[in-house]
Amino acid sequence: MAQGAIFIGWGQPFPGYRQKALKVFNDAMEFWKRMQEQGEIDSFEVVLLSPHGGDLAGFNLVRGHHEKLAKLQMNQEYESLNQRADLCCRNFGAINATIGDEVQRQLGQWMKHLAELN
Numbered sequence: 001m002a003q004g005a006i007f008i009g010w011g012q013p014f015p016g017y018r019q020k021a022l023k024v025f026n027d028a029m030e031f032w033k034r035m036q037e038q039g040e041i042d043s044f045e046v047v048l049l050s051p052h053g054g055d056l057a058g059f060n061l062v063r064g065h066h067e068k069l070a071k072l073q074m075n076q077e078y079e080s081l082n083q084r085a086d087l088c089c090r091n092f093g094a095i096n097a098t099i100g101d102e103v104q105r106q107l108g109q110w111m112k113h114l115a116e117l118n
Contacts, residue, residue, distance in 0.1 A: 002042040002063035003102035006073070008082075009059040011091035021088040028081050032062060040068055055091045063099060 013021035032044040041064040048058040062069070072078055073094075086092040098106055 001100055002065065003098070003100050004064060004066040004069050005097040005099045006062040006069055006094055007059060007097045008062065008085075008094045009056050009091070010085060010089040010093075011055045011057050013089050017088045021085075024081065024084045024088050028060070028085070031077060031081055032060070035062075035072065040064070040072055057089075061097075066096075069096070 029046070032041065035041045036043060041062050043064075044060055044062045046058065046060050049056060064072075082092070082094055
């Protein structure tokens with residue numbers, strides 16, 4: 001079961017970059033499908049948000065084990081996709097996340113540290 005994730009979020013494309021942004025989006029979906037087929041990630045889920053006046057237009061949640069995700073983030077194709085997306089879309093970002101049972105473990109650690117500090 002996945003314990004880690006990468007949250008990849010993006011905003012609207014820059015003016016004149018809509019077609020380029022769609023190309024990068026499709027390339028990224030092919031990359032994530034391939035990574036899942038190769039067992040490098042457990043799964044991924046793309047979410048497109050309705051217009052809401054905020055900066056986030058959508059996101060991709062990539063699930064897997066922390067070690068494999070860390071290795072994946074050094075992959076040149078992953079790096080290239082992120083650079084291309086950043087050039088096409090406002091507010092692009094990719095950040096590590098914790099999910100599943102690992103959340104409870106980390107919360108337990110925080111509670112322990114909080115008790116020690118009081």
